[in-house]
Amino acid sequence: MKAAIFDGQDISIKEIPKPELENSQVLIRVKASGICGTDLAIVRGHLLTPTPLILGHEFAGEIVEVGKKVNQNWLGKRVTSEINSNIDFECYYCQREIFTQCISRKALGIDINGSFAEYIAVESYLIHELPKNVSYIEATFVEPLAAAYQTFETMPLGSDDKTIAIFGLGKLGLLLTQVALINGLEVIVIDGSDKKLSMAKKFGVKHLINRFEVENVVNKIREFTNNLGADIVVDTTGNPEALIDIVTSCKTRGKIHIKSTHGLETPINLTDIVVREITLYSSRCGPFDKAINALSSGVVQVKELISQEYPLDDIKKCFNSYEKNQDHIKSIILI
Ligand SMILES: [Zn+2]
Numbered sequence: 001m002k003a004a005i006f007d008g009q010d011i012s013i014k015e016i017p018k019p020e021l022e023n024s025q026v027l028i029r030v031k032a033s034g035i036c037g038t039d040l041a042i043v044r045g046h047l048l049t050p051t052p053l054i055l056g057h058e059f060a061g062e063i064v065e066v067g068k069k070v071n072q073n074w075l076g077k078r079v080t081s082e083i084n085s086n087i088d089f090e091c092y093y094c095q096r097e098i099f100t101q102c103i104s105r106k107a108l109g110i111d112i113n114g115s116f117a118e119y120i121a122v123e124s125y126l127i128h129e130l131p132k133n134v135s136y137i138e139a140t141f142v143e144p145l146a147a148a149y150q151t152f153e154t155m156p157l158g159s160d161d162k163t164i165a166i167f168g169l170g171k172l173g174l175l176l177t178q179v180a181l182i183n184g185l186e187v188i189v190i191d192g193s194d195k196k197l198s199m200a201k202k203f204g205v206k207h208l209i210n211r212f213e214v215e216n217v218v219n220k221i222r223e224f225t226n227n228l229g230a231d232i233v234v235d236t237t238g239n240p241e242a243l244i245d246i247v248t249s250c251k252t253r254g255k256i257h258i259k260s261t262h263g264l265e266t267p268i269n270l271t272d273i274v275v276r277e278i279t280l281y282s283s284r285c286g287p288f289d290k291a292i293n294a295l296s297s298g299v300v301q302v303k304e305l306i307s308q309e310y311p312l313d314d315i316k317k318c319f320n321s322y323e324k325n326q327d328h329i330k331s332i333i334l335i
Contacts, residue, residue, distance in 0.1 A: 003117035004315045004333075008051040011043065011116075011316050019113070019121035026074055026124050027065035028081065033115040034058035034140035035322060035331040037170065037238050038261050042110070043319055047263035049110055056333070057083040057108045059115035060130060060139035070124040080139045082126040082288055083108045100285045116315060118335055128288045131296040137309070137332055141175065141302040142291045147259070148175040149294075150286025151234065152183055155257055162186055165221050165230035167246055168237035169196035171305055171330040172259055176236060178203050178300045185232070188224050190217055190245075195327040199304060221249040228252075235259060240266040252276040259283070305329045 001018045004011050021027050033056045041047040042055060060080040066072055088094060088104040099105075106112045108122065130139050164180045166173050169191040177200050180187050188207040189200045197208045207224045214220045221230055229251035235242060236259045243266045250256050256278055273280060294300040307325070309332045310318040318331045 001118040002312060003054050003113075004056075004312060005052045006043065006049075006055050011055070011319065013313055013315070016117075018119050021065055021067050021121050023067040023069040024123055024125075025067045025121045026063045026070055026079075026127060028059075028061040028079065028120050028122060028127075029064045030059050030061040030115050030118060030120055030335045031136040032060055032140050033333045033335060034144075034171075035318065035333065036144065037172070038110065040319070040322060041238070041261060041263045047110075047261065053109075054113040054115070054117050054120075055109045056115035056117075057110065058140045058143045059120070060136040060142070061115075061120075061335075063127070064119075067124070074124065074127070077127075078130045078136070078139075079127045080130060080142045080288070080292075081108070081120075081122045081128070082285065083110075083143060084285060085112060085123050085126060087123070087125070116312065116333055116335075118312075128292060131292065134292065134295045137306065137334075138295055138302050139292075140332055141171075141295065141305070141330075142288055143285070144172050145175050145179075145291035145294060145300060145302070146286035146288050147284055148172060148179045148286070149290045150283040151176060151257055151259065151281075152179065153286060154283040155232070155255060155281045157183060157185075161231045161255070163188065163225050163230045164232040164234065165190065165249055166234045166236065167191075167242050168235065168239070168260075169193065169200055169329075170236060170238070173234075173236040174199060174203070174305055174329065175300065175302075176234060176259070177205060179294075181205070182299060188221055188230060190221075193327045196329065199329075202304075203301070217245050218249045225251070229254060231255065232257065238262040240264050243268045247272055247278070250276075250278050253278070255279050255281060257281040257283070306332055308332070309334050311335075 086106040093101040165188040
């Protein structure tokens, strides 16, 4: 099969054998696979992985083979897959049903081979069937949308949580924006791209801040929040320097939620966090069912977030243009 292999320096297309199917697995013919900030961090050398490795973990496709221990009804189904594989179902976290933190877990496309390939073998417990009205391309948003929903699963909203400032309007930021609006929050978005800001406006955001056009981002956020700062501030920027404004623009006794996985050291004023009793949250993977339902019912829009689609052969071109274009939101590899 054809696969995009990352060797620690570069990505190249190679012909390799199809994965051998274990009894508990299904073989998926990948149809579409999205590029994530995590993939970029790996290619930039900021996030270390074993190599050679097939990257990619936001994907959907058709099941073309099922292992002996898997229900044969899965054959031919259109599916997407969660990313935390190799679950032992017995560790401290598994006993508490926190499977995404299993001590044995290996993430598809990060620890073990992922989806920038014609086929991927995944454990059957990871797969979710797609409703007919959710396309393979739309389904590449299920994983990041689940992560957006998880923000509010790990950070319960209190009666004083009215405003949320979202730093960064990449794919995750724009998904999170929509989920925050669904939760009834007043949303403030901060980004350097007018195109992305206007998309947030289209989704219903009233407070837009272009960080290149205002003198002081924090003052602008205070202007929108009775000079208090935002009740919740979320980082989806992938930019460590944003952390300075993220802490300063959070209300005293407010909440900061970190979503970026850029693999870099970050400057963060912990003393300010302690003195002003700010609570720090973080989260990543989330509930796939909620995300699939949101796409199927249309309460979350993803089609507009697609910036470009490339065939697998041109994956390097796709990664390169991602790096150069400020307005870029989401790239999809069609396989
Ligand atoms: Zn476990």
